[in-house]
Amino acid sequence: MSEDARFEDGREAPLNLGALDGEDLKVISALVQDAVFPVTEMTWRAKERRFAILLNRFRWEDRDNAERRSRDVERVQSLLVIENVQKVASQGVDRSDKDMILSVLAVDYEGSESQAGDVTVTLAGDGAIRLSVEALELSLKDVTRPYIAPSKQVPDHEV
Template structure:
């Protein structure tokens, strides 16, 4: 009998996962929580029906090992891709501000009719991005090696 995969099993291997249902998306959201990205790293390609973000993801799968071994917490650049996108709307931030850095809190699924629905990217500071999709298809792929988190701290949302 085999054991379930654990966060600790990832070690230095790059993450490459997809979400095709609400349960998958919960896992992907947990791994992308507290990612930061400049507003300039958002890309909406209507002809390809694709929305993508280049994010600096906190490596939640490694934080316990970092604490145990006394090494810095890590971040990694990752690409978050949402496919089958029919439309994009945003609120709570100025997309025209090239110096704006956003923080991703959660990725959620709001089902509609048939396979359609909305992918909601909730941002810190009451911002949000709503993607109308024909079907849920979200991918998260690490594209660089991990690096020491500049703050040297684990994100903290307070109690």
Template sequence: MSNDARFEDAGDHPLYLSAADADDLRVLSSLTQDAVFPIGEMTYRPRERRFALLLNRFRWEDRLAAERRGRAFERVQSVLAFDDVAAVRSQGIDRGDTDTVLSLLALAFEPGEDGAGTVTLTLAGDGAIALEVDCVNATLRDVTRPYVAPSGKAPDHG
């Protein structure tokens, strides 16, 4: 009999996860909620059909351990990448203002035909980025060591 993985099992190891369907994408959404990134850290490469963001991600998977041990909450830089992207649209953001910092609230997939559809990145302040995709093909990879969250607090939506 095997046990399910627990958040505590991750320890300080970097995340490297992939999403191949809407359920998988919900997991990535929960881990990237409240991630922040400057517009300049967002890129689309049409020839490669790849869209990627360099995020400063709150480490939700470490929140309970930090609270229990009385240590600081952490963030980590992560790359959130989507492959098989046919087009990118945005609303409510000025992509020319590369210094503006955006906050990611959620990821969602709206299916179309034959596995294709739209991945929507919902941003704070009524902004959104829509990716027209052939299929869900996303990865989330931590690329730095965790660091103390500058605010010292966990994000709170209550």
């Protein structure tokens, strides 16, 4: 008799995802929702046409498993990288305030996947980072082991 595989039987591995179209980006956006990062942890390398943010990402993909097993929810440091960046603009982000902590609400794209457009990282508190890109190409990669979320709570906000 065969039995269906269960999620719990799978080997947990760090995320390493890419997005080249709008559908892929929806997955990444959902995974980085409620990620937090200091303003000092974002960088734009104009010559390389790359923008990156080192996020403290809430592990949405592990939430149900943590609740079922009655253990604390987790965060993990992840690197969100946007390629083909031609221009960066922001609103509500004071780069001179080195203590500023930002929180991601969503990552969206306006434009054709094969043509220039804008990637927008929407932040809590009416902040946003707009990246003009030649073509849509993002990656999200976990770079540390998961750790217990300092608040030990699932992020909760009105949609």
